[in-house]
Amino acid sequence: MTGPTAGALTGFTVLDLTQGLCGPYAAMRLADAGADVIKVEPPEVGDCARALPPFTDPSTGPSNDGAESAIFLALNRNKRSVAIDLDTHTGRYLVRRLAADADVVLEDLGPGRAEKLGLGHSRLKADNPDLITCSISAWGEQGPMRDLPGAELVVQAMAEYTRSLGRIGDAPIRLGADVANLNTAIFASQAVTAALFHRLRTGKGQRVAVSMLRVLLHMRGIMWAARSDPDFWGGFHLDHYVNPPEHGYEAADGRLFFGLRRASSEDFDRLMIDLGLVDHIADDRFGNFGRDAAPLGRHVEEAREVWEEAFRQRSVEELRTLIQSAGGDAVGFNDYPSLFEHPQIRALEVTTEIEHPTAGPVRTLRPVARMDASPASVRTPPPLLGQHTDEVLDTVGVDAAERAALRAAHVIA
Amino acid sequence: MTAILAGIRVFDMTLAAVGPWASKLLGQLGADVIKVEAPEPEMSHQIPPKVKGTGVLYISANFNKRQIVLDLKSEADKAKAYRLASHCDVFIQNMRTGAAEKLGFGYDDIVAVRPDVIYVTSTAYGRVGPMASDGGVDPLLQAFSGFTSVNGPEGSGPEEGGFEMFRHLAHLDITTSSNIVEAVLQALIHRERTGQGQHIEIEMVTAALALQHTKLAEFFATGTQPPPLGSASTITAPHQAFQCQDREWLTVGVTRDEEWPAFCRALQLDDLAHDPRYETNADRVAARTELASTLAARFATKPAAWWAHRLTQAGVANSRVQDFDTLRHHPQVTANQHLVEIETPHFGTLTVDQVPWDFSATPAGPVVAGGLQGEHSAQIRAELGLDDDANGAAP
Missing domain, CATH: 3.40.50.10540 (Crotonobetainyl-coa:carnitine coa-transferase; domain 1)
Structure with missing residues (x-):
C-alpha cells in the first residue's frame, strides 16, 4: 500500500529470522505498520510456532486440509515466508544476500550465535552499511544465564511474577497471558522504529537489543522505587505482596471490581445510603470518603465482607451505575465469551477477519493504535511455509534453475 | 553521540x-x-x-x-x-x-x-x-x-x-x-x-x-475459553513448575521439539524421549496431565539445585521462583545491569x-x-x- 493511508513503515524491508512468540509478534507489529x-x-517444519496447539478445524478451510496453528496464525499476518535452512553454508549465504537489501534484520538466535553463523551485525553491515539489526534474548547478553533458552513461565518466575499471584508457599501461578514474550515484542518494535527514525535523520544504522528479563523488570518499575527506601513500609505496592489472591467482589450475578477515586463527602454518604450501609458512614475503616475501605485503601481487607454483603443483593450493572454516580468506577469480570458479547468491545471493533488459503476465515485482533495519517492495517493472511520463497529469491537474482538445485539439496523449500 | x-x-x-x-x-x-x-x-x-x-x-x-x-x-x-x-x-x-x-x-x-x-x-x-x-x-x-x-x-x-x-x-x-x-x-x-x-x-x-494475543487466538480458533492451568501452559509441554525434594519449586519450559530429548536426558528419563505418547509438542500438550504426574514424581526425588544444574547443562529453560530480594541481586540481573x-x-x-x-x-x-x-x-x-x-x- 502506498499513498495517504499507508502505514508509517511502508517502504522498509524487515528480514525476520525469529521463531516462536516474541520475535514474530514484534515483526508483525512492524508489518502491521x-x-x-x-x-x-527452516524448510522442514517452519517456525516452531507452527507446531503449537490448538489447530484450526480443517473442515472450516476451503480444501479440508488446513489444520493450522492458531498461535502461528495470530502472530504472522502481513508477512511473506521464505524457507531457507540456516544450518547450511549456502542457506546462510542466501540470508546474507537478502540482508544486503533489507533495512532491518530481526533475530533471536541467542547471544553470540548470529555472529557464529556469520549473520551478526558487523558481518551483515559489510554489505549494507546503514543496516539496523535487532537482537532479542531471554535474559540479556551477559551473565551466567545468557546461553539458556527462555520460556514464558520461566521468565515470569525469574522476574518474580509468580510471587505476585497465588499464595506464598502454594504451587506457583503464572499470568496466563504470554507477557514475557509479548511485552518484550512491543519494546523490540519500539527499538527498531526508533532506530529507523534515527537513520532517516542521520543515514546511520546500528544494532539494537532487548531482553525479556529486562522488559519484565521494567514493567515493575514502580516496585523498584517503592522498595528503594520507603518512608514507611506500606501502601498497596508493598502490602499486596502478602495479601491473599484478589478475585474482586461478589455481586448477585457475577464478580466486580471497583474504585472510589473521586468520591466526595456527599457522594459517599449517598452511596452508603443506597447500598444500605448507613451504619458504616462513620466507621473508621471507611475513612477518606470510603476510599480507605475500597480497593487500594489501607482497610480494604477488613472492609471486604461489608461491601460484599451489600453487593450480593445487586447486579454488576446496577452497582456500576451506583458507584459511578458516587464518583467511582466499577466493572464486572469478563471471560472471553462475555467480553466479546460486551457492547463496549463491539463498539470498539477490536477484531477483523482474514481469509487464509487453507484455514479459511481467521479472526484476528486489529492493531492497537488508531493513527489517522498513517494507519496500521491487516492486509494479508499469515503465509504458508515457503509460500514466497520463489518471488523473494528472485529479487536477489537467484533464478529458477538455481532454486531447483537448492530445493533438491534441501537448502530451500 | x-x-x-x-x-x-x-x-x-x-x-x-x-x-x-x-x-x-x-x-x-x-x-x-x-x-x-x-x-x-x-x-x-x-x-x-x-x-x-x-x-x-x-x-x-x-x-x-x-x-x-x-x-x-x-x-x-x-x-x-x-x-x-x-x-x-x-x-x-x-x-x-x-x-x-x-x-x-x-x-x-x-x-x-x-x-x-x-x-x-x-x-x-x-x-x-x-x-x-x-x-x-x-x-x-x-x-x-x-x-x-x-x-x-x-x-x-x-x-x-x-x-x-x-x-x-x-x-x-x-x-x-x-x-x-x-x-x-x-x-x-x-x-x-x-x-x-x-x-x-x-x-x-x-x-x-x-x-492476550495468543490466549485470544485459542479462543478464536476453538470458541472455548482457554482454562487457567496454575503454572502450566496451554500450548507447550512440559512447561510448568515442579516441586523438588527440598520443597522448592522449579519452573521448566520445553517449547521446541528439539529440546525434548535433552530434557529427558537431564531428568535421566531417557525412555520418555522415545515414548510415542509424548513425541511431539501437540502430543505432550494433549497428554499434559499424565506427563506432569510422571515428571512430578521424578522432580520430587532430588533438590531443586540438582535439577536446575542438570537442566542448565542440557540447555533447557529453567528457573527457581525468585522474590524481589533474590531477584534484585541475582547474578544475571547484576551482570546485565538490568537494575x-x-x-x-x-x-x-x-x-x-x-x-x-x-x-x-x-x-x-x-x-x-x-x-x-x-x-x-x-x-x-x-x-x-x-x-x-x-x-x-x-x-
Missing part, C-alpha cells in the same frame, strides 16, 4:  | 501511570519532555508508599522529564500553555474522554497552534460506546479485559479461586504506555517523510487485548529499572530522576519565552 516483512523459516 | 529523539519536544499533559510512563520512555530516548502540572498536586504524589515524602508512582513515572506548573483554567496560564504547545512536536494526554477538549486542549486546539503536531489521546475504554466516559486504571482493566480469566489454579472458575488478579497493579497501564511510545515513533517517521502530523488514539482495553542505582536530588539513592533498549550507536538514558512538582517552571518559561507574549498567540 506497513513494513515488508520477509520471514525466514 | 546524539540521542535518538534529540530535538523532539513533548507536551506531557498526563496523569497517574499510563500517560506519564509513555512520556518518560520518550524522555529516555532523548526527547525534551515537559510535564505540565496543575497547581494542585496530582493524586500519584499521595499514594503510599512514599520516598522522602513523594509517592513512588509519581517518582517512577516521571523520570527523564522537566516539570512546569500551569493552571489551565486561568486565561493567562492557558496562553502560556498554547505557546508551549507551539514548541512541541508531540502532545500526550490521558484525561477522561472529552476533558481535554473542555479545557481547550483537544486535538483541534493544538493543531491550531502547531499544525504538524503528533497528538495522542489515551483513554481507558475508547471514545465511543457505552463506557466511553468511564475511568479506568489497571485493576479495573484486568477485570474487564479478560486478563484475569486465564489466571488461577487448574480447574478454577470464578468461585474456585480463578479469575485471579495480578497483584502488581500497573502491568496493563505500562503495556498501554509502551503501545503509545511505539505509535509516536511511527508517527515521527511519517512526519519526517511527509511533514504531516496526526492524531493517535489508544485505549487501555485494546492494549490489554493485544497482550541500576541512581543518586537523585530529592529521593536519595533509588534502585531503578534500566532503560529497556540497548542501542549500539545512540544509547538511551541514563535514567535521571525528575523533579518535584513544577520544579522547572521558571527555567522552561524563560527558555521558551512563555511569558513574552501577553496575548498568548502562537509565534
Whole structure:
C-alpha cells in the first residue's frame, strides 16, 4: 500500500529470522505498520510456532486440509515466508544476500550465535552499511544465564511474577497471558522504529537489543522505587505482596471490581445510603470518603465482607451505575465469551477477519493504535511455509534453475 | 553521540501511570519532555508508599522529564500553555474522554497552534460506546479485559479461586504506555517523510487485548475459553513448575521439539524421549496431565539445585521462583545491569529499572530522576519565552 493511508513503515524491508512468540509478534507489529516483512523459516517444519496447539478445524478451510496453528496464525499476518535452512553454508549465504537489501534484520538466535553463523551485525553491515539489526534474548547478553533458552513461565518466575499471584508457599501461578514474550515484542518494535527514525535523520544504522528479563523488570518499575527506601513500609505496592489472591467482589450475578477515586463527602454518604450501609458512614475503616475501605485503601481487607454483603443483593450493572454516580468506577469480570458479547468491545471493533488459503476465515485482533495519517492495517493472511520463497529469491537474482538445485539439496523449500 | 529523539519536544499533559510512563520512555530516548502540572498536586504524589515524602508512582513515572506548573483554567496560564504547545512536536494526554477538549486542549486546539503536531489521546475504554466516559486504571482493566480469566489454579472458575488478579497493579497501564511510545515513533517517521502530523488514539482495553494475543487466538480458533492451568501452559509441554525434594519449586519450559530429548536426558528419563505418547509438542500438550504426574514424581526425588544444574547443562529453560530480594541481586540481573542505582536530588539513592533498549550507536538514558512538582517552571518559561507574549498567540 502506498499513498495517504499507508502505514508509517511502508517502504522498509524487515528480514525476520525469529521463531516462536516474541520475535514474530514484534515483526508483525512492524508489518502491521506497513513494513515488508520477509520471514525466514527452516524448510522442514517452519517456525516452531507452527507446531503449537490448538489447530484450526480443517473442515472450516476451503480444501479440508488446513489444520493450522492458531498461535502461528495470530502472530504472522502481513508477512511473506521464505524457507531457507540456516544450518547450511549456502542457506546462510542466501540470508546474507537478502540482508544486503533489507533495512532491518530481526533475530533471536541467542547471544553470540548470529555472529557464529556469520549473520551478526558487523558481518551483515559489510554489505549494507546503514543496516539496523535487532537482537532479542531471554535474559540479556551477559551473565551466567545468557546461553539458556527462555520460556514464558520461566521468565515470569525469574522476574518474580509468580510471587505476585497465588499464595506464598502454594504451587506457583503464572499470568496466563504470554507477557514475557509479548511485552518484550512491543519494546523490540519500539527499538527498531526508533532506530529507523534515527537513520532517516542521520543515514546511520546500528544494532539494537532487548531482553525479556529486562522488559519484565521494567514493567515493575514502580516496585523498584517503592522498595528503594520507603518512608514507611506500606501502601498497596508493598502490602499486596502478602495479601491473599484478589478475585474482586461478589455481586448477585457475577464478580466486580471497583474504585472510589473521586468520591466526595456527599457522594459517599449517598452511596452508603443506597447500598444500605448507613451504619458504616462513620466507621473508621471507611475513612477518606470510603476510599480507605475500597480497593487500594489501607482497610480494604477488613472492609471486604461489608461491601460484599451489600453487593450480593445487586447486579454488576446496577452497582456500576451506583458507584459511578458516587464518583467511582466499577466493572464486572469478563471471560472471553462475555467480553466479546460486551457492547463496549463491539463498539470498539477490536477484531477483523482474514481469509487464509487453507484455514479459511481467521479472526484476528486489529492493531492497537488508531493513527489517522498513517494507519496500521491487516492486509494479508499469515503465509504458508515457503509460500514466497520463489518471488523473494528472485529479487536477489537467484533464478529458477538455481532454486531447483537448492530445493533438491534441501537448502530451500 | 546524539540521542535518538534529540530535538523532539513533548507536551506531557498526563496523569497517574499510563500517560506519564509513555512520556518518560520518550524522555529516555532523548526527547525534551515537559510535564505540565496543575497547581494542585496530582493524586500519584499521595499514594503510599512514599520516598522522602513523594509517592513512588509519581517518582517512577516521571523520570527523564522537566516539570512546569500551569493552571489551565486561568486565561493567562492557558496562553502560556498554547505557546508551549507551539514548541512541541508531540502532545500526550490521558484525561477522561472529552476533558481535554473542555479545557481547550483537544486535538483541534493544538493543531491550531502547531499544525504538524503528533497528538495522542489515551483513554481507558475508547471514545465511543457505552463506557466511553468511564475511568479506568489497571485493576479495573484486568477485570474487564479478560486478563484475569486465564489466571488461577487448574480447574478454577470464578468461585474456585480463578479469575485471579495480578497483584502488581500497573502491568496493563505500562503495556498501554509502551503501545503509545511505539505509535509516536511511527508517527515521527511519517512526519519526517511527509511533514504531516496526526492524531493517535489508544485505549487501555485494546492494549490489554493485544497482550492476550495468543490466549485470544485459542479462543478464536476453538470458541472455548482457554482454562487457567496454575503454572502450566496451554500450548507447550512440559512447561510448568515442579516441586523438588527440598520443597522448592522449579519452573521448566520445553517449547521446541528439539529440546525434548535433552530434557529427558537431564531428568535421566531417557525412555520418555522415545515414548510415542509424548513425541511431539501437540502430543505432550494433549497428554499434559499424565506427563506432569510422571515428571512430578521424578522432580520430587532430588533438590531443586540438582535439577536446575542438570537442566542448565542440557540447555533447557529453567528457573527457581525468585522474590524481589533474590531477584534484585541475582547474578544475571547484576551482570546485565538490568537494575541500576541512581543518586537523585530529592529521593536519595533509588534502585531503578534500566532503560529497556540497548542501542549500539545512540544509547538511551541514563535514567535521571525528575523533579518535584513544577520544579522547572521558571527555567522552561524563560527558555521558551512563555511569558513574552501577553496575548498568548502562537509565534
